[in-house]
Amino acid sequence: SAFLPMQVNAAADDVIAAFTGGAEVADGGVDLNAPEIAENGNTVPIEVGADGATAIMLIATGNPTPGVATFHFGKLAGAHVAATRIRLAGTQDVVAIAQMADGSFKRASANVKVTIGGCGG
């Protein structure tokens, strides 16, 4: 698939680089389920999954601190899928980066429109 440049802030880039060690990240191969519209940014349901992933990092590119969570899958992980609920400060792209067993990285992103932001302040 074509490489699509993403609008991410510098802090999000730093978080991604810390996870990947600066390695290339391929688009696709990661499932990221997020609502298109979240009325309440305080609790937005998110599900990520990637077959064969050893870890998946979730990033909220528009939050004051973009890191959200990193799921490390162990020997007894079932499907390499996890779901949680997150805070989004406003409308933004949520990004999932999967580290695969062979050391490569894959990515998916989803835009979430947020009606009421969820980071206080």
Next chain:
Amino acid sequence: MADNVKPRVKVPRSASAGESVLLKTLISHPMESGQRKDSDGNPIPRSIINRFTCAFNGENVIDVTLEPAISTNPFIEFEAVVPEAGEFVFTWYDDDGSVYTETKAIEIG
């Protein structure tokens, strides 16, 4: 220390040997992000659950790093393979040093 911290987990009573089962976990916790200010304009210090783990009979299922962007009362849902009868151990690590655990047994059948 955060008040009224209470872990809750949902685990099936039984599974077939080798089956992958869905586990749901939640812990009541304010997950104070460190981004908010009180009515006097002073920052409210960060106080969150920063790590969650699940193991089955001592073998790791999932190990999660949580940041302040995880919602109040952190909810995590995932799947585990159940090779034999045994016990899940769920552990939550608080910024303040507190560690909360919950255990659930599962049978084969």
